[in-house]
Structure formats: C-alpha cells, structure tokens
Amino acid sequence: MITDMESATPALCRLQLGSELRQLRIRAGLTSSQVVRKLLWSPSKLTRLETGENSAVEPSDIMALCQIFEADPEMCELLKGYAVVTKTKREWWQSAVYRPVISPGFKAFLGLEATASSLHSYESDYVPGLLQTTDYVRAIHRRAYEGLTEEEVDRMVALRMTRQEVLRRDPPLKFVAILSEAVLLRQVGGPAVMRAQLAHIVEAAAAPNVRIQVIPFKAGAHRGMNGSFSTFQFRDPAALRPIVYLENMADHWVTRREADVELYEDAFADLQALAPGPEESLSMIRKAMKEH
Structure with a gap:
C-alpha cells in the first residue's frame, strides 16, 4: 500500500x-x-x-x-x-519527445519496469533493452523496424538510454537476464558494435543488482524456445502479484492470470538451472567478443 x-x-x-x-x-x-x-x-x-x-x-x-x-x-x-x-x-515517457514512438502496449511495459522491484528476462535473439548500447539500439531499429526516420531512431535511442536509469535508481531494479548464445553471436551493427556491446554487458554485470546467464547451444532443447518473455516482481507481493510481459512484431501485452504467471516463472527457474552460472556465462561473452 x-x-x-x-x-x-x-x-x-x-x-x-x-x-x-x-x-x-x-x-x-x-x-x-x-x-x-x-x-x-x-x-x-x-x-x-x-x-x-x-x-x-x-x-x-x-x-x-x-x-x-x-x-x-x-x-x-x-x-x-x-x-x-x-x-x-x-511519467517521463509521456513527454512529447517519446510519445510518437511508443505504442500503447509498450507504455504498459514502461510502467511495469519503472514500478517493479525486480525483472527477470529471457531473450532469444537480441540483447535486453536495459543492457543495450546506443550503437546497438540504432542498428536494431534501422534494420528490424525499417521505415523509421532518423529522428524517430534518435528518439528510440534516447528512450532506451533513459530506461536504463532504473538500474541506477535508489533502490535499483534487480535485473536477472538469461540470454541465448545466439544473442552473443548474431552480429548486429558489425564487429566493432558487437564487441562494444558485449563489453558493455560484462561491465553491467559487475553491478550487484545485475545477473547475467547464457544458455549455450550445447544445452539442447529448453523451455525458452517458444520465445522471449519477461516477468516483473513487486516489493509487496501480497498487494501486487507478479506480471508477465510478452511481445512480437505486431504488439506488446501483459498477462496477470495466475496460471500464466506460474508457467513463465517455472520456465525461468528451469532456464536459470540449465544455464551456466554468471562467471562461466561471462567467460562465454568474452569469448564471443574475440570471435567478433
């Protein structure tokens, strides 16, 4: 309350x-x-x-x-x-600067991200937004969201960088990210952009509120293969129960259904158990830097 x-x-x-x-x-x-x-x-x-x-x-x-x-x-x-x-x-994202590039569904995500005490995220294809560099953001939006003007891309970059303040607020958001190994090897923006992006992940993981794990290809089939997802947890779980966030190319949405939340929380726990620990995962990221 x-x-x-x-x-x-x-x-x-x-x-x-x-x-x-x-x-x-x-x-x-x-x-x-x-x-x-x-x-x-x-x-x-x-x-x-x-x-x-x-x-x-x-x-x-x-x-x-x-x-x-x-x-x-x-x-x-x-x-x-x-x-x-x-x-x-x-909220900060309701300013005239950001409104033109934020869909209604993504507004819900921003509200959850700003309010939650912790965020658990599984990403199968790209670096989570809270860990992206400006060059990586630009490369994604120029290719994956073709048709955006340079002004719109600039606004998306500014939006992404402002979002990352939740990791440095008081108290900071506790962020646990599990990445598919494909995220490390997919060359977004070219070799230099990827090396800098992966180095940024390693640097971010040094913060006590950030934990990074990587699912290697050799782990085989796993419960994240149906796509990326995020779950939000709140300081008072009795008042605000966890919420799941999903997205695809066309839309973003959240689900609060108890059965859905339990399904995704169980899947995330399985992925955490399957992935190597943070130190071994960071070694995988450093190795990928050399491959780029």
Whole structure:
C-alpha cells in the first residue's frame, strides 16, 4: 500500500489502485458484470481499472465504486488519492519527445519496469533493452523496424538510454537476464558494435543488482524456445502479484492470470538451472567478443 503520495508515481498508483479495487469487489461478492450493470459502464472500463491500464483515472469513478463496494471512508480517500496522482502527474515517457514512438502496449511495459522491484528476462535473439548500447539500439531499429526516420531512431535511442536509469535508481531494479548464445553471436551493427556491446554487458554485470546467464547451444532443447518473455516482481507481493510481459512484431501485452504467471516463472527457474552460472556465462561473452 502506498503511503507517501508526494513521491508516488502514476504507474505505481494505477497498479495499486487496480489491485485494491479488485480485492474490494471480490470481498463485496460482486462479479464484474454486476458492477458494470449498476454503473452503466462498458465491461472494458472496469477491466482497465482493475488491471491498471488506464493512463488516468477519474476520482469520481473511484468514489462510485467505493459506494457499491461499501468501502470504509479511509480506504475511499486512499483510492481517490491514487486516482488524483494519475490525473496530476506524468511519467517521463509521456513527454512529447517519446510519445510518437511508443505504442500503447509498450507504455504498459514502461510502467511495469519503472514500478517493479525486480525483472527477470529471457531473450532469444537480441540483447535486453536495459543492457543495450546506443550503437546497438540504432542498428536494431534501422534494420528490424525499417521505415523509421532518423529522428524517430534518435528518439528510440534516447528512450532506451533513459530506461536504463532504473538500474541506477535508489533502490535499483534487480535485473536477472538469461540470454541465448545466439544473442552473443548474431552480429548486429558489425564487429566493432558487437564487441562494444558485449563489453558493455560484462561491465553491467559487475553491478550487484545485475545477473547475467547464457544458455549455450550445447544445452539442447529448453523451455525458452517458444520465445522471449519477461516477468516483473513487486516489493509487496501480497498487494501486487507478479506480471508477465510478452511481445512480437505486431504488439506488446501483459498477462496477470495466475496460471500464466506460474508457467513463465517455472520456465525461468528451469532456464536459470540449465544455464551456466554468471562467471562461466561471462567467460562465454568474452569469448564471443574475440570471435567478433
């Protein structure tokens, strides 16, 4: 539960608000359908509130829900405070500089990344965004996202570099990344760019909040072969349960379904056990640097 509204971020308030509303609805013995019928809302409106997907939340909507749920006055004021934060504060990525190059689905990712206490990421094809160098980012977006103007590429580079501040904030995001060996060998941007990129990964791994492991080709089949994924964990797991983030060429999305989260968390644990430890993995990265 958030107690310091002065330092609270909109992303955290949206997530906390959604979690509290869902718990209130369940305790009141009401289904989503019953609530939306009472308020004459569309079903998607309540869903967005409970999943924290609205960019801004109307305090009047929260008070209406509190009345239906028969929430106590203290809780009502707290939830209204969360809503006010979403209306009066803006995240850094909502600036005019970044808005043109951020899809709605990726906004959800940025909110989770800024709010989470830890991030577990498996990447099969490229270096995770939090570890990318500027030249690597440029090479990816010029080739994988053809059609972007140089100005848009510049904005994507700035966005990626700003995102990396979560690794240096207080307290920093705890980041555990597992990479396929293909990530080390795929020559993005040419030999010099890849050598610098791999050297940057080694340097980043020296931080106490960053752990890197590599799945070697010789490990054979494994549970990450269906594609990359990330899971977010939060400081208060009782209030905010882990969330899975997935993406493909067309879209980005999150899932909070308990069965899905358990599936991906189990898969990540299996990959951690299968991959060599951090020291051996860093040796693989240094060897790949020489191969480039």
